Amino acid sequence: xxxxxxxxxxxxxxxxxxxxxxxxxxxxxxxxxxxxxxxxxxxxxxxxxxxxxxxxxxxxxxxxxxxxxxxxxxxxxxxxxxxxxxxxxxxxxxxxxxxxxxxxxxxxxxxxxxxxxxxxxxxxxxxxxxxxxxxxxxxxxxxxxxxxxxxxxxxxxxxxxxxxxxxxxxxxxxxxxxxxxxxxxxxxxxxxxxxxxxxxxxxxxxxxxxxxxxxxxxxxxxxxxxxxxx
Amino acid sequence: xxxxxxxxxxxxxxxxxxxxxxxxxxxxxxxxxxxxxxxxxxxxxxxxxxxxxxxxxxxxxxxxxxxxxxxxxxxxxxxxxxxxxxxxxxxxxxxxxxxxxxxxxxxxxxxxxxxxxxxxxxxxxxxxxxxxxxxxxxxxxxxxxxxxxxxxxxxxxxxxxxxxxxxxxxxxxxxxxxxxxxxxxxxxxxxxxxxxxxxxxxxxxxxxxxxxxxxxxxxxxxxxxxxxxx
Numbered sequence: 001x002x003x004x005x006x007x008x009x010x011x012x013x014x015x016x017x018x019x020x021x022x023x024x025x026x027x028x029x030x031x032x033x034x035x036x037x038x039x040x041x042x043x044x045x046x047x048x049x050x051x052x053x054x055x056x057x058x059x060x061x062x063x064x065x066x067x068x069x070x071x072x073x074x075x076x077x078x079x080x081x082x083x084x085x086x087x088x089x090x091x092x093x094x095x096x097x098x099x100x101x102x103x104x105x106x107x108x109x110x111x112x113x114x115x116x117x118x119x120x121x122x123x124x125x126x127x128x129x130x131x132x133x134x135x136x137x138x139x140x141x142x143x144x145x146x147x148x149x150x151x152x153x154x155x156x157x158x159x160x161x162x163x164x165x166x167x168x169x170x171x172x173x174x175x176x177x178x179x180x181x182x183x184x185x186x187x188x189x190x191x192x193x194x195x196x197x198x199x200x201x202x203x204x205x206x207x208x209x210x211x212x213x214x215x216x217x218x219x220x221x222x223x224x225x226x227x228x229x230x
Numbered sequence: 231x232x233x234x235x236x237x238x239x240x241x242x243x244x245x246x247x248x249x250x251x252x253x254x255x256x257x258x259x260x261x262x263x264x265x266x267x268x269x270x271x272x273x274x275x276x277x278x279x280x281x282x283x284x285x286x287x288x289x290x291x292x293x294x295x296x297x298x299x300x301x302x303x304x305x306x307x308x309x310x311x312x313x314x315x316x317x318x319x320x321x322x323x324x325x326x327x328x329x330x331x332x333x334x335x336x337x338x339x340x341x342x343x344x345x346x347x348x349x350x351x352x353x354x355x356x357x358x359x360x361x362x363x364x365x366x367x368x369x370x371x372x373x374x375x376x377x378x379x380x381x382x383x384x385x386x387x388x389x390x391x392x393x394x395x396x397x398x399x400x401x402x403x404x405x406x407x408x409x410x411x412x413x414x415x416x417x418x419x420x421x422x423x424x425x426x427x428x429x430x431x432x433x434x435x436x437x438x439x440x441x442x443x444x445x446x447x448x449x450x451x452x453x454x455x456x457x458x459x460x
Contacts, residue, residue: 035388036271036337036412039263070300107266111358128341128362134355158265182266 015059016224022060023099023149024051025092025106025138027067029085033130034117043107045069047154047194050216051103052077058220060101065091067106085109085135092138101223102149104139107156111135143173150227152176158183165199176200176226178219198222245289246454252290253329253379254281255322255336255368257297259315263360264347273337275299277384277424280446281333282307288450290331295321297336315339315365322368331453332379334369337386341365373403380457382406388413395429406430406456408449428452 026048030038045066052064053074063078065088073079080095082088085108096102111132143151153174155165158181165179178196195209196219207218256278260268275296282294283304293308295318303309310325312318315338326332341362373381383404385395388411395409408426425439426449437448 033269036273036386037269037339038271039267039269041266041268043266109267114357126364127344130360130362132358132360134357156266 013057016228017055017101017220018059020060020100020224020227021063021098022055022101022103023063023065023092023095024048024055024101024103025065025067025088025108026052027069027071028107029067029088029109029135030083031085031109031112031135032083032116033113039109039111039113040068041107041109043067043069045071045106046192047212047216048103048105049074050212051105051220054213054216054220058217058224060220063095063099065095065106085112085138089136089138089141092142096142096145096149099149100227101152102142103152103154103223104142105154106138108138109135137172139174140172150175150223150230152178152223155179156182162197162199165197169199169201176223200226243287246458247285247331247450248289250290250330250454250457251293251328252285252331252333253293253295253322253325254278254285254331254333255295255297255318255338256282257299257301258337259297259318259339259365260313261315261339261342261365262313262346263343269339269341269343270298271337271339273297273299275301276422277442277446278333278335279304280442281335281450284443284446284450288447288454290450293325293329295325295336315342315368319366319368319371322372326372326375326379329379330457331382332372333382333384333453334372335384336368338368339365367402369404370402380405380453380460382408382453385409386412392427392429395427399429399431406453430456 027045028041028043030040032038049071052062055062056074056076065080065082068083080091082091112135114131114133139153151174153168155168155177157164161179161181165177169177177199180194180196192211193209194212194215196207196215198205205222207215257275258271258273260270262268279301282292285292286304286306295310295312297312310321312321342365344361344363369383381404383398385398385407387394391409391411395407399407407429409429410424410426422441423439424442424445426437426445428435435452437445
């Protein structure tokens with residue numbers, strides 16, 4: 001009854017994103033070394049899925065491009081599953097036309113193995129060297145489109161959080177960035193809580209420490225405010 | 231009713247492993263590159279967890295050392311969670327004294343990054359090289375103990391399956407090895423079914439194609455036969 005009441009309250013609330021189309025990415029990517037081995041990261045996808053769920057409640061039409069995660073698709077969300085960064089970029093570009101907002105919440109692997117072996121690599125030497133090449137930058141690619149959606153990124157850092165976040169905001173030409181310090185316990189990758197700080201060109205806003213649903217709601221409210229002032 | 235009947239049938243069946251202590255490993259390991267990135271593999275842990283469940287039904291006292299998986303602990307099983315190969319080896323050696331059977335079912339990463347960064351590595355270059363060093367060989371380490379349990383390994387291969395399996399059996403000094411061809415659909419890492427072939431010094435046995443619970447049961451029956459003949 002409490003859950004149903006919450007859903008009703010959400011659905012009955014203001015709809016600042018009514019009529020808006022939101023595209024977002026979530027989860028990690030997996031970059032194959034061979035048919036069985038891969039490189040990945042600790043992203044659970046929880047923040048991106050929370051954003052998708054809350055955005056639907058705020059009236060948006062939501063498309064979620066997700067890496068491999070163990071999460072159920074929120075009601076009303078169109079979900080596209082991918083594995084690698086290259087697959088994620090392809091899915092994002094295909095879904096991009098007509099979107100009003102893009103949020104790059106996925107922890108996209110920065111690098112992928114240069115060569116992917118067709119068969120399982122046999123271990124032989126005491127040491128091994130893996131050559132990696134840079135993956136496409138999905139967020140920067142979206143920000144460079146003309147026309148482009150209101151483009152939002154995330155910065156998950158372990159040190160110098162504000163400096164790295166503001167640098168990323170400027171370098172990639174984003175409209176807004178959400179920074180979190182993943183070195184702290186109970187926030188970030190696998191946690192159910194977060195403590196985001198939003199930065200934009202001439203301002204910032206701390207969202208305090210709360211569960212990811214509440215952080216998502218506050219973040220989307222801020223995005224809606226920015227869209228309304230454009 | 232069918233599930234309850236199955237459980238009852240299992241519990242009412244013969245107990246060829248009564249009084250035996252079984253230690254097994256399951257799942258992948260994760261080898262950290264930095265606080266957020268890791269190398270891993272596609273092992274789901276399903277086969278190891280099926281073995282643990284069936285071994286309890288056959289009367290064994292079961293300890294399961296598991297890498298990161300999304301599976302519930304079978305009833306009656308003592309579970310120890312680990313992340314890396316080094317942590318898995320430590321847990322296995324600590325639990326080993328008094329064990330009658332060891333089954334190395336985990337897909338242990340063969341290599342780990344030489345250096346683990348304390349902070350998240352910043353991407354900077356177009357290319358990057360990761361130096362890897364060999365992980366400890368948990369299976370071979372167990373097989374070298376004196377006294378040692380009846381020691382069973384797995385060979386997940388994409389080509390030349392029998393040749394690699396027999397080579398691994400001899401090289402590591404195992405008592406038995408279970409081979410599967412992970413290049414085939416619907417068997418191996420993420421599948422619910424498997425098609426194992428068991429090899430030992432002077433024989434082999436194909437278990438056909440069935441769900442992992444049935445494969446586990448057939449495999450444990452074969453192990454019990456070998457123990458009875460020692």
